[in-house]
Amino acid sequence: MVIILLALLMIGLFIYLLAKNKLSILGALVLVPLLFGVIIVLITKANFADMFSWITDALFFEVNKKTGEISLGVISPGLLILFAVMYFDIMLNVGLFDPLCQFFIRKAKGDPLKVTMATVLTATVVTMNGDTTTTIIICTAAFLELYRSMKMKMIDLAILIVAPIGIFNQLPWGGPTISASAALGVPVNVLFKSLLPGMLAAEVFTIGLAYYFGLKERKRLCWCVEDSKNLDSQIIEKMLDSVRKKDPELKRPQYYWFNLILTLAILYLLIAGVAHGAILFMIGTAAALTVNYHKTSLITGRIEAIAGDALGPALASFGAAVFSGILTGSGMASGLASGITMLIPHSLGAHMAPLYALISAPAIVYLPQDAFYFGIAKVISKVMIGFGISPVQAAVASMIGQSFRLISPVIPALYMLTESTKLNFIEFQKNYVKYCWPIFFIYVIVYALVGLLPI
Template sequence: MFQAIVGFVMVIALVYCLITKKLLPPIAFVLFPVIAALICGFSITDIGTYAGKGISGMVSTVSLFVFSISFFSLMSDAGIFDIIVNRLTKAAGKNITAIMIATALIAVVGHLDGSGATTYIITTTAMLPIFKRMNLDKRALMLITSLAIGVMNLVPWGGPTMRAATVLEMTPSDLWTPLIPVQGLMLFFLLVVAFLQGRIATRNQAKISENAAASEAELTSAPETAKSPAWKLAVNYILTLAVLVVLVLDLLPAAFVFMLGLSIGLIVNIPDLKKQNQKLKEYGTAAMSMVVTLFSAGVFTGVLKNTGILDNMATAIVGLIPTALGPYTHFIVAFLAVPLIMCLGTDAFYYGLLPVVIGVCGNFGVSAEVVAHTLLIAENVGVTISPLTPAVFLGLGVLDLELGEHIKYSIRWIWPVSILSVLAAVLVGVIPL
């Protein structure tokens, strides 16, 4: 229990510092778990070992971020997004709501492979130029993409569903099939949120008439020109399309795909070796702050996971629920799933918390499958605002946002959708009362 208390205090303090911008994320991710582990009695040598494991686990994510950012920056410099952005913004006109809904649909399609990292990169990279051109809030782009990932994560090849199926010793497909109607309703909730974000953005822009007029003038006058010769532009489009197709089909490791794309793109667009080197330094400098944050997040995850603090936190949560409410333990945990996943991360949530909840509810005749369905629906929606989810930092890096900004803006939308999704599952009979 002592470790659990220390863990909760530490996570709450960390989230508070991120939201209020009291500390930079890399500093908070390193200092807070180290202090917590020391208080719990672990030696600095053990903490270093655990931190090293966490850092090692972030290498693939960092590689993906660096090479994807460099590749899309190169393609942007080459001008491949100019014509697309100009045509889309002209077609949309003042219909900002259409842009928000299009963002949701792109993210849904992008997440068919179950990879949050791929979805963030594809969606934010594709839509950011449009959001900039139309002077839209990047936090809305991050919210819609994150919510789409949460909704689509229910698929059998999604990480949470596979974890829950492992705990129940059943196939992910069998666990997911009864959830299909609920996932359809969750997709509807996603579109509602995107629609509301569009209405909010439209109202905000209407309040600033001069800026709106300037934006309209820009939309109608922006030339459809490219920065590269026609043949290079064609090659760049083919290269970008090939990269996206391979990513969506999951044919090769994502980081390797972007490495290949960047290598080919540099040869095509910048034949001079000195200029290639200058560009790589430029892209590397832009990505460095997020690289530091990602490795620091690895320290945070590695220390909390390997010290057992996360598992103790998961066990303590159920112990706080009164015995009289035992039959409704899965609902109580589900309604608190968003803040809980922010504290625990997916591994501790499913391998630590889920078995305990199944055990408690089983004493009252609630099946393990019902418990898993309830927590899957609730948790998936909130996983994309957790500091323990590495893919989140890829989206933040592309959009140049801080985690605290994302949490502060998105939780007021994501948490209600999580609860509403559980209630919808009850109404359609997927989760019996």
């Protein structure tokens, strides 16, 4: 009981300090769990060597003593983020994305609605590869400058990138679906077929949300349809100049095709899984700097200029190892799992599925994914089966909480997104919940209607 209380206090303090801007994201991720790790060491048989071992496992890798399976820590996505941010900063500087931004400006004709619709549809297509980090990298690089030049809200950009990821992470090759399938013994293809109606309904909502954001931005920026018809070519040129004339001394139009081919090659190799993303972007960064800037003094200057952009989200990613390492290694994660299991009384019987789905939402945000599926879902599914709920129905119920997974502080790529868009992490969380909470109920309603969630 003490461990559960400490886990809840740790999560609550983490949220409070970030919301009140009392600590930076790195400070909150490192210092808050460290404080509770020390408390656990003092009140249990664990020692400080154990505490640092928990953090080490979460940062680097952990070997399962029974199976010998290796679980990579946050250093893997953290290094990917570090070199990816550096690489795309260089590409933004040299002007690789200028034609894309100019294309959207011309097509949108200053219409925020067309931009928000393009954002959500692009994110939907890109996230089909099942990788959160890759989707955020590509979509941020493609749309960030456009949103800035049109003075559109960055929170809209962040939500419209993340919402489709939360939906399509449930594809058969996505991490949550694989974990749920393995933990509950439901074949991946069967689970995906069951999830598909809810995913499609949620995607329709997300497209509608993009439309709503576009209409809001039209109003805020005093834009109307007539403006598009009567738009002066000089206004479009002025908007285009905001892209063309940004840091002209850094642009390298003569190397445009080299930069494009290099970027496409890296993305292809990344999606194909030929090599780790950190290696690909490290090679790409070295090649891009060498070809575009030649002189050692210029290259050194560019590295120093972009280091700040890359270091912030990378450090936050590494800091997440302290949060997830202490939460898991100390037993707080398993304690929370047991506590959540006990919250569902057996007397509810066949009505356990929707209640379980409701409880799973916050659990899936703050617990490591495997801790949730193998610690909570596996236990509760056995109880549910005893009340006539099938393994597939139990698996579907366990996936409904995925509607909020993409605000989790243990997802490193989110720090890159919030740093790029200059958003406070808690501000992003609150706005995501504010606009995307209907996705949870869409899942509940759709799965109830098709008989996959007994009410």
